Amino acid sequence: MEHVRAFFAAERGDDGKAVGTSLARSDALGHVTGQTQFYADRQFPGMLHLKMVRSPHDHARIRSIDTSEAEKLPGVVRVITHKDVPANVYTILRLIQVEPNDEPVLAEDKVRFKGEQIVAILAESEAIAREAVAKVKVDYEVLPAVFDVEEALEPGAPLVNEYHGNNYFTYEGHHCRRVRHGNVEKGFAEADHVIEERYQSSPIEHAPVETTGCIVVPEANGRLTCYSNTQALFFTLDNAGLILNVPFQKLRLIGGTVGGGFGGKVDVITEPVAMLAAMLTGRPVKYAYSREEEMQVSSPRAAERIYIKDGVMNDGRIVARQVRLYVDAGAYSRHSPYGTTKASAHMPGPYTIPNVSVDAHCVYTNRTPSSAMRGFGVTIGDFALEVQMDKLARLVGMDPIAFRIRNAYRDGDMKAHGELTKGAALVETMQAAAQLAGWPLSAEDTAASSMKAGG
Amino acid sequence: MAKARGRGVAAVNYPTGMNLGGDPSQALVHATTTGNFVVSLSSTDLGQGLKTVMTQICAEAIGVPPEMVIIDTADTDTGPHCMGTFASRGTHRIGNAIIMAAKEARKVLMDVAADELEVSADDLETDGKGAIHVKGVPSRSIPVFEVALAAHFKHGKTVSGRGIFMQTRSFPDPETGKMVPATTYAHACTIAEVEVDTETGEVEVLSLKSAYEVGHALNPKMVEQQIVGGAWMGMSHALYETTEPYYPDRAHGPLDFNEYLMPGPGDVPAMEGVILERPSQDGPFGAKGVGEMTANSPIPAIANAIFDAVGIRVDSLPITPEKVLRGILAQAASPQPAE
Numbered sequence: 055m056e057h058v059r060a061f062f063a064a065e066r067g068d069d070g071k072a073v074g075t076s077l078a079r080s081d082a083l084g085h086v087t088g089q090t091q092f093y094a095d096r097q098f099p100g101m102l103h104l105k106m107v108r109s110p111h112d113h114a115r116i117r118s119i120d121t122s123e124a125e126k127l128p129g130v131v132r133v134i135t136h137k138d139v140p141a142n143v144y145t146i147l148r149l150i151q152v153e154p155n156d157e158p159v160l161a162e163d164k165v166r167f168k169g170e171q172i173v174a175i176l177a178e179s180e181a182i183a184r185e186a187v188a189k190v191k192v193d194y195e196v197l198p199a200v201f202d203v204e205e206a207l208e209p210g211a212p213l214v215n216e217y218h219g220n221n222y223f224t225y226e227g228h229h230c231r232r233v234r235h236g237n238v239e240k241g242f243a244e245a246d247h248v249i250e251e252r253y254q255s256s257p258i259e260h261a262p263v264e265t266t267g268c269i270v271v272p273e274a275n276g277r278l279t280c281y282s283n284t285q286a287l288f289f290t291l292d293n294a295g296l297i298l299n300v301p302f303q304k305l306r307l308i309g310g311t312v313g314g315g316f317g318g319k320v321d322v323i324t325e326p327v328a329m330l331a332a333m334l335t336g337r338p339v340k341y342a343y344s345r346e347e348e349m350q351v352s353s354p355r356a357a358e359r360i361y362i363k364d365g366v367m368n369d370g371r372i373v374a375r376q377v378r379l380y381v382d383a384g385a386y387s388r389h390s391p392y393g394t395t396k397a398s399a400h401m402p403g404p405y406t407i408p409n410v411s412v413d414a415h416c417v418y419t420n421r422t423p424s425s426a427m428r429g430f431g432v433t434i435g436d437f438a439l440e441v442q443m444d445k446l447a448r449l450v451g452m453d454p455i456a457f458r459i460r461n462a463y464r465d466g467d468m469k470a471h472g473e474l475t476k477g478a479a480l481v482e483t484m485q486a487a488a489q490l491a492g493w494p495l496s497a498e499d500t501a502a503s504s505m506k507a508g509g
Numbered sequence: 510m511a512k513a514r515g516r517g518v519a520a521v522n523y524p525t526g527m528n529l530g531g532d533p534s535q536a537l538v539h540a541t542t543t544g545n546f547v548v549s550l551s552s553t554d555l556g557q558g559l560k561t562v563m564t565q566i567c568a569e570a571i572g573v574p575p576e577m578v579i580i581d582t583a584d585t586d587t588g589p590h591c592m593g594t595f596a597s598r599g600t601h602r603i604g605n606a607i608i609m610a611a612k613e614a615r616k617v618l619m620d621v622a623a624d625e626l627e628v629s630a631d632d633l634e635t636d637g638k639g640a641i642h643v644k645g646v647p648s649r650s651i652p653v654f655e656v657a658l659a660a661h662f663k664h665g666k667t668v669s670g671r672g673i674f675m676q677t678r679s680f681p682d683p684e685t686g687k688m689v690p691a692t693t694y695a696h697a698c699t700i701a702e703v704e705v706d707t708e709t710g711e712v713e714v715l716s717l718k719s720a721y722e723v724g725h726a727l728n729p730k731m732v733e734q735q736i737v738g739g740a741w742m743g744m745s746h747a748l749y750e751t752t753e754p755y756y757p758d759r760a761h762g763p764l765d766f767n768e769y770l771m772p773g774p775g776d777v778p779a780m781e782g783v784i785l786e787r788p789s790q791d792g793p794f795g796a797k798g799v800g801e802m803t804a805n806s807p808i809p810a811i812a813n814a815i816f817d818a819v820g821i822r823v824d825s826l827p828i829t830p831e832k833v834l835r836g837i838l839a840q841a842a843s844p845q846p847a848e
Contacts, residue, residue: 234685
């Protein structure tokens with residue numbers, strides 16, 4: 055790939071001696087020769103295997119749980135239910151004051167999505183643990199479920215998560231995260247054309263080569279060492295300490311080598327249960343997702359539904375953009391309240407539009423909770439925005455790149471979230487891509503710059 | 510029945526960091542008596558090369574070769590706090606923390622070297638190869654290794670430094686959404702070329718031609734690695750991947766890689782890219798976060814190219830052959846002017 059040095063040359067110093075050079079990745083040879091040690095390569099004498107009894111229903115009340123047959127199976131060491139978890143209900147982002155706690159580590163009286171964890175089995179082997187899982191009897195009363203974000207917001211929809219009281223996350227008294235800039239109604243009234251379009255995505259799996267998991271070892275000094283492939287050691291440590299009601303200094307997380315994260319390993323699911331299991335049994339415990347669990351139980355990228363209503367002039371200027379955005383959080387918050395705010399901040403895209411209104415809803419449904427994934431709050435928004443830009447360009451009869459350059463943000467422009475643009479480079483990436491692909495641009499567009507205010 | 514070709518474009522930006530949560534990370538740097546510099550972190554390398562970039566940043570800031578830098582991560586007993594590896598924050602946040610720590614360590618290093626060479630520290634410079642010499646007089650030099658030994662055994666000093674990057678948390682205004690969601694933004698534009706089989710609805714991506722503006726590319730080959738991997742993921746999101754193929758219906762959820770479809774190496778198109786660098790004002794040596802963004806621009810570019818090819822808008826992801834074919838059949842049944 056060519057590094058084009060002509061753009062922004064005046065702002066750039068020379069490369070250093072160590073930065074700006076292509077030093078070989080330190081872990082590459084270990085990865086490709088199989089020498090790299092991942093958490094699962096560690097072996098400990100007496101290690102137990104943890105397997106989970108999971109909900110077969112999308113939404114159900116739990117009438118009773120009978121683990122007696124499972125406990126009788128030779129090789130089963132311990133069975134753990136919510137009664138064993140010191141502080142069972144949590145939410146990951148309470149560490150940054152997101153409220154309320156809305157998710158049980160192990161289900162109590164209800165399950166809210168298919169695959170929700172209910173009972174942990176600890177056994178001498180994976181095979182025995184699986185066999186015991188099948189012997190746990192849970193008596194369910196199946197409840198009506200809701201799967202569509204807009205249906206979930208209608209009056210009378212089944213209530214997914216009682217901790218919220220509504221099927222949405224509340225942002226400082228509002229049912230959605232709001233962005234308000236200018237006056238969109240005035241903008242629509244002045245526009246030559248007004249169009250509204252609907253975009254939809256489906257949940258997407260991170261699909262790491264290495265599934266999520268950990269091994270916890272109880273140490274002779276009374277502390278717990280957790281070998282994990284988490285992307286965020288202290289997120290895990292702090293949440294686990296709160297769930298287990300043990301001082302943080304009793305816990306140690308060792309990680310740092312991950313076989314693919316993409317945001318899927320920012321959740322805190324396997325470690326607290328495995329730590330509890332190690333505390334209760336005094337033995338090392340491994341809790342690793344199977345591929346099936348990774349696919350259907352671990353958090354995917356949220357499905358999003360996005361409505362974009364635009365007012366555009368015949369000369370190509372967008373004068374108003376109204377966005378209604380619904381993030382399908384699934385049954386629990388995890389990181390979705392944050393991602394929804396990030397999605398609202400990303401609107402209306404890298405374009406300067408004088409009138410913008412955004413309502414970004416974080417909605418609870420009876421599906422696998424979604425959470426962070428590469429491009430969190432942005433990727434699906436970009437799909438909607440950039441297909442919309444293509445439609446608008448065709449509507450006013452402009453070349454799609456010329457149309458974008460007309461509206462692209464420049465240094466000094468005011469963004470919808472009230473911040474001045476700095477360091478913009480959208481125009482230049484379009485010019486460089488057009489040149490690479492042989493896409494003709496006018497002399498005016500070829501001369502355009504992100505460093506001049508306007509647009 | 511035929512194959513139709515089309516071309517589509519998309520342009521995006523991407524925010525660096527997690528400003529809305531408060532975003533600190535720390536680094537500690539110290540020289541051992543081997544002459545190596547150890548950078549203690551609790552940050553995770555996801556396989557993207559975090560440890561390598563941190564090595565380069567520390568080496569540059571101290572003025573030693575990368576072979577003299579050891580990254581010690583990730584252990585909560587020995588590494589200072591890091592929020593985690595996400596939100597395209599690693600290079601920017603942790604890199605800034607390392608620079609701060611490295612500068613403090615370098616100050617001690619140069620002071621001790623000055624005592625050893627009997628000159629003022631202001632008159633010394635590092636050569637980036639493991640030695641310190643008097644400016645303009647390369648022959649009056651001392652190896653960094655010997656300075657580290659002297660600091661410990663003769664001067665009683667630790668060649669060490671502490672660093673933190675703290676992004677103050679931004680709280681959005683509940684009424685207007687006024688906020689500072691990120692520190693800096695990277696940019697990308699992709700032009701996709703596709704071929705659509707009008708009999709099957711299958712889409713083949715022929716090429717992805719992109720420009721990426723990434724701030725200072727601290728390791729150009731690793732930037733390219735992110736770009737190729739990200740574009741592959743973007744193409745996969747556009748055309749293949751979902752855990753719920755008939756969302757919001759929960760049926761037909763895939764359980765393994767036989768059912769969860771992704772493009773294989775044979776499906777990956779020709780990729781051409783150019784890299785632009787507008788240094789970020791607050792990034793380590795001008796760097797921005799680039800990892801996440803690279804997946805984003807190919808998705809709408811491919812969607813727009815499909816419309817250009819066959820006049821069908823599929824506004825829901827993934828754009829499966831079934832959806833494209835249904836669109837083509839519906840268009841044939843009731844011909845409408847495009848849009």
